[in-house]
Amino acid sequence: SAVISQKPSRDICQRGTSLTIQCQVDSQVTMMFWYRQQPGQSLTLIATANQGSEATYESGFVIDKFPISRPNLTFSTLTVSNMSPEDSSIYLCSVWGGVYGYTFGSGTRLTVV
Amino acid sequence: DAKTTQPTSMDCAEGRAANLPCNHSTISGNEYVYWYRQIHSQGPQYIIHGLKNNETNEMASLIITEDRKSSTLILPHATLRDTAVYYCIVAVSGTYKYIFGTGTRLKVLA
Numbered sequence: 001s002a003v004i005s006q007k008p009s010r011d012i013c014q015r016g017t018s019l020t021i022q023c024q025v026d027s028q029v030t031m032m033f034w035y036r037q038q039p040g041q042s043l044t045l046i047a048t049a050n051q052g053s054e055a056t057y058e059s060g061f062v063i064d065k066f067p068i069s070r071p072n073l074t075f076s077t078l079t080v081s082n083m084s085p086e087d088s089s090i091y092l093c094s095v096w097g098g099v100y101g102y103t104f105g106s107g108t109r110l111t112v113v
Numbered sequence: 114d115a116k117t118t119q120p121t122s123m124d125c126a127e128g129r130a131a132n133l134p135c136n137h138s139t140i141s142g143n144e145y146v147y148w149y150r151q152i153h154s155q156g157p158q159y160i161i162h163g164l165k166n167n168e169t170n171e172m173a174s175l176i177i178t179e180d181r182k183s184s185t186l187i188l189p190h191a192t193l194r195d196t197a198v199y200y201c202i203v204a205v206s207g208t209y210k211y212i213f214g215t216g217t218r219l220k221v222l223a
Contacts, residue, residue, distance in 0.1 A: 001159075042200070043157070043213040092156050101147055102211065104156030 001097035002027050006105030013083055013112050020079045021108045023093035028073035034066070037090040037107070046091075049076045083112045116140065117201045122218040125195075131188040133217050135201030138182040145206050146177060148186045150197040151216070157200060160186065191221045 003026040013019050023032060034046040047057040047068055055068040069077045080087050090107045097103040118136040125131040137146065145164050149157040161168055161175045163184070168175045174187040188195055200216040 004156075006156075042215050043211075045210060090154065094156070097159065101149070101159035101162060102157075103159070107154065107156050109154065 001100040002029065002095050002103045004093060004095065004103055004105035006093055006108055008108055009106065010109040011111070013110065015084050015112055017083055018079055018081045019083065019110060020077050021091055021093075023076045023078070023105055025074045025095055029095045030073070031096065032070065032076045033094040033102075034068065034076075034078045035092045035094060035104075037092065039088065043092065046078070080110065083110075085112045088112045116203045116212060117214045119199070119201055119214060119217045121215065122220070124220050124222055125188075125191045127193060127221050127223050128190055131186075131191040131195065131219060131221070133186040133188075133199050133201075133219065134183065135186070136183045137201070137203045140181050140203050141205075143205050144203045146175065146181075146184050147202045147204060147211075148173070148175065149200045149202065150195075151200065152194075152197040160199075191219075193221050193223060195219065196221045 005024045007022045032049045035043045036046050037043045045058050046061045046066055047055045049055045049068045049070040051070045051073050065081055067079045088111050090109050092107045093105045094102050145162050147162040148160040150160055151157045161170055161173050163175045163177055177184045198216040198218050200213055202211050204211055
């Protein structure tokens with residue numbers, strides 16, 4: 001299955017600032033997915049990132065708040081913009097791993113103060 | 114809304130089998146049952162999946178009822194490292210839109 005490297009692993013940020021999270025995959029994949037996991041909660045899909053096209057956002061998530069880039073088939077970034085304490089969560093990227101289902105990165109634990 | 118219902122938490126003695134149930138009464142004919150687990154603060158890890166037959170791999174066994182409305186994940190000899198949140202997901206194979214429910218928090222006790 002694919003191996004995903006996600007950076008940073010954690011960060012503490014001031015409200016009103018932005019953080020860009022990077023996701024690198026060791027193989028080419030068509031679709032990459034970004035999830036949010038709020039404290040004590042389950043995972044929620046934010047958006048799907050396709051190479052060469054705009055990301056597709058799920059209900060409740062907008063591009064201005066969570067802009068996504070997908071410059072090639074192995075890399076994607078998610079930016080959390082104009083952060084507030086409510087954005088404190090774990091953010092995870094994921095790719096389809098074929099027979100092994102989806103593979104997830106180790107996550108970025110974001111704390112906004 | 115999640116298509117699955119799982120108990121919120123379970124305890125299991127180390128070395129014993131852990132049986133984690135999942136109810137998916139509205140499952141469609143082309144939807145698979147997937148199991149993932151999330152060890153504290155890490156990304157979810159794939160465990161096993163199945164359509165209608167029972168499945169076994171090196172990590173676990175999956176028992177799906179004949180009517181496919183429920184399933185059970187079995188960890189045959191639970192260890193402390195199996196302490197995690199276990200998610201049961203039903204989805205069409207290859208679909209990108211996983212809907213995660215609340216999962217079962219399994220605690221393996223020494």
